[in-house]
Amino acid sequence: MLDAQIKAQLQAYLEKLQAPIELIASLDQSAAAAEISQLLTEIAALNPKISVRTDGNAVHRPSFAIAKVGEAARVHFAGIPLGHEFTSLVLALLQVSGHPPRVEAELIETIRQLSGPLSFVSFISLSCHNCPDVVQALNLLAVLNPQIQHTMVDGALYQDLVAEHRVMAVPTVLLNGQPFGQGRMSIEEIVTKLDAGSAVKAAEAINEKALFDVLVVGGGPAGASAAVYAARKGIRTGVVAERFGGQVLDTMGIENFISVKATEGPKLAAALEAHVREYEVDIMNLQRASRLNPGELIEVELENGASLRSKTVILSTGARWREMNVPGEQEYRGRGVAYCPHCDGPLFKGKRVAVIGGGNSGVEAAIDLAGIVSHVTLLEFGDQLRADAVLQAKLRSLPNVQIITQAQTTAVLGDGSKVTALTYLDRVSGETQQIELEGIFVQIGLLPNTDWLKGVVELSPRGEIIVDERGQTSVPGVFAAGDASTTPFKQIIIAMGEGAKASLAAFDHLIRAA
Structure with a gap:
C-alpha cells in the first residue's frame, strides 16, 4: 500500500x-x-x-x-x-x-x-x-x-x-x-x-496593544508580503486577519508561482505565516475589521468591539466567492449548493449536478466533476464559454456533460433539507426552464471584501479599493494591495509584489511625515 x-x-x-x-x-x-x-x-x-x-x-x-x-x-x-x-x-x-x-x-x-x-x-x-x-x-x-x-x-x-x-x-x-x-x-x-470567554479575553488583549507604525489588515499573500517588508525596516508592525492565508487556503493547485513548479494553497499559506513569524510582527488572527476611522492616527475597529491604532494602514482584505444571489441559495448552502468542487465533489458520486459559470474555474470544475457524478450541466450567462480553448475542448469531449449558454440562474429549489432542482431563464427565448439535480457548484468569480470601507475610501464600481501606482488610497496614510484593490490581474505573485510596494510606500510616508 x-x-x-x-x-x-x-x-x-x-x-x-x-x-x-x-x-x-x-x-x-x-x-x-x-x-x-x-x-x-x-x-x-x-x-x-x-x-x-x-x-x-x-x-x-x-x-x-x-x-x-x-x-x-x-x-x-x-x-x-x-x-x-x-x-x-x-x-x-x-x-x-x-x-x-x-x-x-x-x-x-x-x-x-x-x-x-x-x-x-x-x-x-x-x-x-x-x-x-x-x-x-x-x-x-x-x-x-x-x-x-x-x-x-x-x-x-x-x-x-x-x-x-x-x-x-x-x-x-x-x-x-x-x-x-x-x-x-x-x-x-x-x-x-x-x-465562550475567549472572545472577550481576545478583545481585552487587543485593546491594550500599543500604537503601530504599520498595521496590515488581511493575511493573504499581499498582507504577508507587506508585513515582511515593513518588519524588515525595524518598525512596529501588526497584522489583523480574519484568517491568515486568505483565499489561498481555498486554492487546490498552484502551478504559476514562479520558482515553485507546483504547490497547494494550504502549504503556501503555512509558508507565508512561517515567514512572517520570523520577524517581530504582532499577528492577530481570527479578527474581522468592521470600520476604518481616518485621522492623524488611523483607527481600525474590529467586530469584537476592540480597536487598534496605527500611523499607517495597508488594506489587503482580499476577495470571497461571488454568490448567485438568487432565492434558495443561502437556504441550501452546504445542503447541495457548494463552491469547492475538489472538496465536495466526492459527496455527489453518481448524482446529477450543475456548474454555474463558463470561465476557467467553471469549466475545470465541470471536467473534474464529470469523472465522479452521473451528469453535469454547465450554465453560462453569456453566449459562449470564456474558458481557455484547451479546457473547452476537453469539456466538450466528455459524454456526460451538457453545456447551456445564454442561461441566467433564477432560483435554487429544494425539499426543505436538500437541493432538488434549479431554474434558469433562457435569455434567447425568454422562457424559464427547470433542471432536476442534487448539487449546484457556483464558479462565477470573486468579490472584494470591501463592504466595510464604503464611504471611507474611494471604491471602484466593482467595489475595489482605488489605488495609484504606489498603492496609496484616497485617504492619506492608508494604502491597499492585492485582490481588494484595483490592481489588474488577480494573481498570487502579483498580490505579493503589490503588498511589498504598498509597504515600502507606507514606510516612505512615515519618513516624510516624521
Missing part, C-alpha cells in the same frame, strides 16, 4: 515517537477493512514502539484508533487516511505518543481546561484540501484533553452516515451528535467556539 519512498519518509518521522502506541482496528469483511489492516501492519513494521490490535469494538467498521499504550483511545479514523489526510495520520501518531505540538502554550492550556465530554465527528473527503486542518485540530484537542474524542469519517466510504446526517459539504463537524461547524476551521476558531 505504501511505496518504498513514503515508507522511508514515514520511518524517519516515527523516530520522533515519545512513548509506545497501539493501533486498534475494528474490522469487518469489506475490502476497505483489508486495506486498513494492511496499512496498520506496514506502519507498525516501521518502528518497534508501534503495535497493532484487531479487537477494537468501534461503532464504525471498518475503522481504527490510535492510543498510547495503557490509555483509552480518543483519536479514531473511520476510513483510510491517505491522500490529503496522510499528514493527519502522521501527526496523530506522533502527538498521541507525546510529541509536543506546534501550538502556543496559552492555547494548549485553554484546551486542557475545556469541560466535557465532547465527542466530535468530522466528515471529510480524501480530495478535500480544507479537511486536514479540521481533522488535525480535532485530533489535537482529543490528544490534549481526556474528555474529548474525535472520529474522522471518510464520506465516500460511509455513504450511509452521509445520508443519515444529510452531509452535502465537507468538512462537516458534529459535536455530541449535533451540527457544530462546516468548512475550514483552525484550531483557534474551534476553541473560540467552545470557550
Whole structure:
C-alpha cells in the first residue's frame, strides 16, 4: 500500500515517537477493512514502539484508533487516511505518543481546561484540501484533553452516515451528535467556539496593544508580503486577519508561482505565516475589521468591539466567492449548493449536478466533476464559454456533460433539507426552464471584501479599493494591495509584489511625515 519512498519518509518521522502506541482496528469483511489492516501492519513494521490490535469494538467498521499504550483511545479514523489526510495520520501518531505540538502554550492550556465530554465527528473527503486542518485540530484537542474524542469519517466510504446526517459539504463537524461547524476551521476558531470567554479575553488583549507604525489588515499573500517588508525596516508592525492565508487556503493547485513548479494553497499559506513569524510582527488572527476611522492616527475597529491604532494602514482584505444571489441559495448552502468542487465533489458520486459559470474555474470544475457524478450541466450567462480553448475542448469531449449558454440562474429549489432542482431563464427565448439535480457548484468569480470601507475610501464600481501606482488610497496614510484593490490581474505573485510596494510606500510616508 505504501511505496518504498513514503515508507522511508514515514520511518524517519516515527523516530520522533515519545512513548509506545497501539493501533486498534475494528474490522469487518469489506475490502476497505483489508486495506486498513494492511496499512496498520506496514506502519507498525516501521518502528518497534508501534503495535497493532484487531479487537477494537468501534461503532464504525471498518475503522481504527490510535492510543498510547495503557490509555483509552480518543483519536479514531473511520476510513483510510491517505491522500490529503496522510499528514493527519502522521501527526496523530506522533502527538498521541507525546510529541509536543506546534501550538502556543496559552492555547494548549485553554484546551486542557475545556469541560466535557465532547465527542466530535468530522466528515471529510480524501480530495478535500480544507479537511486536514479540521481533522488535525480535532485530533489535537482529543490528544490534549481526556474528555474529548474525535472520529474522522471518510464520506465516500460511509455513504450511509452521509445520508443519515444529510452531509452535502465537507468538512462537516458534529459535536455530541449535533451540527457544530462546516468548512475550514483552525484550531483557534474551534476553541473560540467552545470557550465562550475567549472572545472577550481576545478583545481585552487587543485593546491594550500599543500604537503601530504599520498595521496590515488581511493575511493573504499581499498582507504577508507587506508585513515582511515593513518588519524588515525595524518598525512596529501588526497584522489583523480574519484568517491568515486568505483565499489561498481555498486554492487546490498552484502551478504559476514562479520558482515553485507546483504547490497547494494550504502549504503556501503555512509558508507565508512561517515567514512572517520570523520577524517581530504582532499577528492577530481570527479578527474581522468592521470600520476604518481616518485621522492623524488611523483607527481600525474590529467586530469584537476592540480597536487598534496605527500611523499607517495597508488594506489587503482580499476577495470571497461571488454568490448567485438568487432565492434558495443561502437556504441550501452546504445542503447541495457548494463552491469547492475538489472538496465536495466526492459527496455527489453518481448524482446529477450543475456548474454555474463558463470561465476557467467553471469549466475545470465541470471536467473534474464529470469523472465522479452521473451528469453535469454547465450554465453560462453569456453566449459562449470564456474558458481557455484547451479546457473547452476537453469539456466538450466528455459524454456526460451538457453545456447551456445564454442561461441566467433564477432560483435554487429544494425539499426543505436538500437541493432538488434549479431554474434558469433562457435569455434567447425568454422562457424559464427547470433542471432536476442534487448539487449546484457556483464558479462565477470573486468579490472584494470591501463592504466595510464604503464611504471611507474611494471604491471602484466593482467595489475595489482605488489605488495609484504606489498603492496609496484616497485617504492619506492608508494604502491597499492585492485582490481588494484595483490592481489588474488577480494573481498570487502579483498580490505579493503589490503588498511589498504598498509597504515600502507606507514606510516612505512615515519618513516624510516624521
